[in-house]
Amino acid sequence: MKETGPIAVHTISVIVDNEAGVLARVIGLFSGRGYNIESLTVSTVDTSHETSRITIVTSGTRMVIEQIKAQLDRLVPVHKVADLTIEGDFVSRDLALVKVAGVGEKRVEALRLAEAFRAQVVDASRDSFVFELTGAANKLDAFVDLMSELGLVEVARTGAVALARGQQGL
Known part of the structure; x- marks a missing residue:
């Protein structure tokens, strides 16, 4: 059955x-x-x-x-x-690199949102940023969705890495 x-x-x-x-x-x-x-x-x-x-x-x-x-x-x-x-409880994190292109207000807004999401700027030019962001998959999804309105160019993501909480290991 x-x-x-x-x-x-x-x-x-x-x-x-x-x-x-x-x-x-x-x-x-x-x-x-x-x-x-x-x-x-x-x-x-x-x-x-x-x-x-x-x-x-x-x-x-x-x-x-x-x-x-x-x-x-x-x-x-x-x-x-x-x-x-x-x-049981476990900790899981993903990593994303997010490239955003923009100038003026869109550039300022991208930086403001990156700060709110605790994303780090790992590369910058006059017209683009590459942000590094770690966290739960839904946090990364939300950041990418917001950046799509501000000039999202491309995204590279890892899969989840995870460990059980507490003293026990595999």
Whole structure:
């Protein structure tokens, strides 16, 4: 019987061996089963043990998420799979670089809004800025939406990086 419960967004943290082909295997698991990845980040987390953390933001019913976690856990280079969304409080942040072009009042307004959002100017010219902004995905979305009215040129974003709160690690 197929579950048709509510679809929810989940942040899944996966500790894997830091070796060639691991990311391709994880992505293949998702694409082969028709699961969508909304956000994906990867970085080495322990050079002495040669492990990396893959943070995946995906969505699905409870049954689909359980299936994803079980299939990830069966991959040979995977050491640990944690669904941060259901395992307790966690901290998650995205990073965006936002280029805005404008002069006069639009330029002043872009700087004012950047200050309100705690965005940093990382590059400036006479007619444009590049802002760096970190925070929750919805905060970045709101900033980009406001900048679109002021001369948004382009946006580059990372996916989410996340850690469980408290003393416990993966």
